[in-house]
Amino acid sequence: MYFASETPKLFGVQVAVLALVIAAFGFVVSLIALGWQISKHILDGGRVKVYLNPAILEPNFRLITNRNGKWPISTKDLDHVKPENLEVAQLVVENPGRTAVTVYTPSLAVYGVRNQEYTIAPRMFNLEKFGSDSASTENVVRINPYDRATFLLDYWSIVPRVLSEAGSSGIRLRGNVSVAGRRRSRKSKRRLQWRIPQGSWTSVEGLDYLSPFTVMWRELYKLTSRPESEVGEGTGGHSLMHGGILIHTVLAFQERPSLDDFTEQFRRSAQEFEVSSAGFAFYASRMYEALDRYSGHLEPWSNFPGNSSRGE
CATH class of the missing domain: 2.60.40 (Immunoglobulin-like)
Structure with a gap:
């Protein structure tokens, strides 16, 4: 003969069902723990x-x-x-x-x-x-x-x-x-x-022209700037003397001179500032190349140090 007994219950719920619920709960907790570990790895890792x-x-x-x-x-x-x-x-x-x-x-x-x-x-x-x-x-x-x-x-x-x-x-x-x-x-x-877009030459909206001095100064700065730790505190990473020499040189002419004339005056200005003129011919050449790149966007030479014109 075969006798079937009733499935054990706990708190009125079959034990098999409780076991299934507990297993499912444990699975969910494991997934949450895994997700937390992944998130922690991402958060703790290198991200910028x-x-x-x-x-x-x-x-x-x-x-x-x-x-x-x-x-x-x-x-x-x-x-x-x-x-x-x-x-x-x-x-x-x-x-x-x-x-x-x-x-x-x-x-x-x-x-x-x-x-x-x-x-x-x-x-x-x-x-x-x-x-x-x-x-x-x-x-x-x-x-x-x-x-x-x-x-x-x-x-x-x-x-x-x-x-x-x-x-x-x-x-x-x-x-x-x-x-x-x-x-x-x-x-x-x-x-x-x-x-x-094509034809862009500045990041300032409405800027029409630049002073020739600004174009030349930018090029000179790039050629001569060095970290403050190398040239001394208070220089801001750039020898202010070079800027002064450039101002002195530009003011010596009423209109754009030839490269040779500018270079010669550039060297004389350096001597007046008691600065070695070594490399000044190269600096002058690079500054004139920059002026040519900005052709069509330059104020008259005599406007120095005029403010850049902006559209309304």
């Missing part, structure tokens, strides 16, 4: 946020930054800008994680050239004693938790050439940085990428 802002640098004075990341800079955001200025790209890399990260090769991701994406790392400018806007020229930087690193990139030194290789729609730029331990580089937000 990248921002790209157009900026105007006035060495030894101030850095004007469009912190919303939009290009170009509206003239409404600017008051009087000194003729000694540089248009730069401020690349900001923030570490929102709880672990220090190492970033390297701060650069610009370029789109619109032969349907390819590639990166370019233009020269960087050193900026000291500007608080959170102080900029490094190091190619490899360690960023502590909840800290950031800033770089100032001379992007106009590469934009004309890249535009010459691009199509009629121009190019797009995004900030880019590599992170140690990560396979892919990190970029600034796509929706804030800079769209630079």
Whole structure:
């Protein structure tokens, strides 16, 4: 004979059902624990946020930054800008994680050239004693938790050439940085990428002309600037004497002189400032090349140090 007994119950519920519920609960808890471990690994790992802002640098004075990341800079955001200025790209890399990260090769991701994406790392400018806007020229930087690193990139030194290789729609730029331990580089937000059309020569919206002095000063600054630690405190990374010599030289002429005449006066001005004129012929040549690149966008020579004209 066969006798069937009733399934055991606990609190009025069959034990088999309770066992199934407990097993399912344990499975859910395991999934939550696994998800937490994955999230913790991501949060504790190297992760950064990248921002790209157009900026105007006035060495030894101030850095004007469009912190919303939009290009170009509206003239409404600017008051009087000194003729000694540089248009730069401020690349900001923030570490929102709880672990220090190492970033390297701060650069610009370029789109619109032969349907390819590639990166370019233009020269960087050193900026000291500007608080959170102080900029490094190091190619490899360690960023502590909840800290950031800033770089100032001379992007106009590469934009004309890249535009010459691009199509009629121009190019797009995004900030880019590599992170140690990560396979892919990190970029600034796509929706804030800079769209630079063909024919662009400045990041200031409505700017029509530049003073020849500003164009020459920019080139001279790039050729002679060095970190403050090398040239002494208070110089802002650039020998102010070179700027004074350039002013003295430009004021000696009522109109643009020949390169030979300018070079000769440039050397005489250096002697009056008791500065060695070694390399000044090269400096003059490079400054005149810069003037030729800005042909069609220059104020009259006699307007020095005239303010740049802006459209309404």
